[in-house]
Amino acid sequence: MDAALEAEIQQKHTAETILAMRRWTDKLISFRLTRPAAYRFAAGQFARLGLPLEQGGQVWRAYSMCSAEHDDFLDFYSIVVPEGQFSSRLARLQPGGQVMLDKRAMGFFQADRLPDGRDLWLLATGTGIAPYLSILQQPEVWRRFERIALVHCVRETAELSFQDEIAALRDHPLWHEHGHKLQYLPVATRDAPAGMLGQRIPALLDNGELAARAGMAMTPEHSRFMLCGNPKMVEDTHRQLMKMGYRMTRQNAPGHIVLENGW
Template identity: 40%
Template sequence: MTDVSVAQPPLKASGAFYVETVTWVQHWTESLFSFRTTRDPGLRFASGQFVMVGLVVDGKPLVRAYSIASPAWHEELEFYSIKVPDGPLTSRLQNIKVGDQVLIGRKPTGTLVLDGLKPGKRLYMLGTGTGLAPWLSLARDPEVYERFEQVIVTHTVREVADLNYRELFEEELPKDEILAEVIGGKLTYYPTVTREPFRTQGRITDLIESGKFFEDIGNPPFDPAEDRVMLCGGPSVLVDLKQQLLDRGFVEGSIAKPGDFVLERAFVET
């Protein structure tokens, strides 16, 4: 993996970007890492939205879309990223350290927001890989639990080591001083692994189709009258998940016209 230094002179805020300072970096595996930055008080976003994040390379901003993994109320910004060895951005971004500066776009956007969904009983957030990021934001947002009786977060990965944030869902959130009372047993975390032995194995689409997913969590199959769904992950999985929902009578929604499910199409590997 190329070791590209991100050392750079102090940056100045521009019309399109804030300049924020890295406060925390966590390398989960050789291909996955997370980081946090300071947050300008002027940045407002809804949990589930994404923003452009990047570095100045050769005097120009090099950015890509990242879901904000921290909830809208948090004083810092958190991001969850893959490492692409030859990626123009992540080959550099993976080497950031505490104290480094990054560019954060001033205009958050995205479809994975509560206002894109009609009222419902259960909220399913189905994610693969770093598609977990928006669920990290939404699962820590009290408004989610005000709107839904049950919140189910799925995370499908290739290997067990890729189940980053597992401790957050299984141990930390149930004990959190503030959120534990708000969540109150409403949150269900469902991790699955496709290439190694694990208690729940397989692609989430297959587990939905076979009914094992619903059997495992003790819920009835998808019902557009009661269930609302958010999708984020690899393109092929999104295509299959969307078709499963359409086949069951779900209608895609947007902020302009709320529906039964929403998905995010903004992400590419860079």
């Protein structure tokens, strides 16, 4: 590589160390990196992470932060694609290994883009739950809304990661007086046990089961939505919500929905 190009790349990223690696399933991992003292992000944003290639150069992927804005580390959640150029390499790393981190956080998937409302719906599929774990560590989110529903839809129940961490959010000392506001609604489309929701999120919105299970009637006046996950879920859910009378938030036109594609 040209020396000038190499120097330019190094100015744009830092090399961070893996502090912990957790394997939830053979296809899902979470990992913790060191955090540069100067690194800043807003809950809901994503980082660009890079790994070197054997033949030279790097491969980069975007990952939403799971950690809080104030944490002195950075947490991420990833699907492992067996032949994937990035994730398969990442999954083989151990604590002590290194990952490149772009110095700038990116994205506009933040709760403060939504106008005030009574109910906040956080709708996710798969690893799309990651930014909500960060967003739910903002005290102002708990104060702004009277009720919060975190909906995590997966194919199989083994993929319902972070259940203990979600439960612990209710008792966090910074917002424990508001902890009762949170409902966690898991959904498994292939092996849901009796009593668990088992359809895709758009269908659960359409037939009213999601609102009924949460005990939270959905109305444009009171309901605000964040969507994150695979593009098909985001597209179909957005379309369904529009049929129900909701609209996207724009820069100069506050609405009811903000969205992010998980990949």
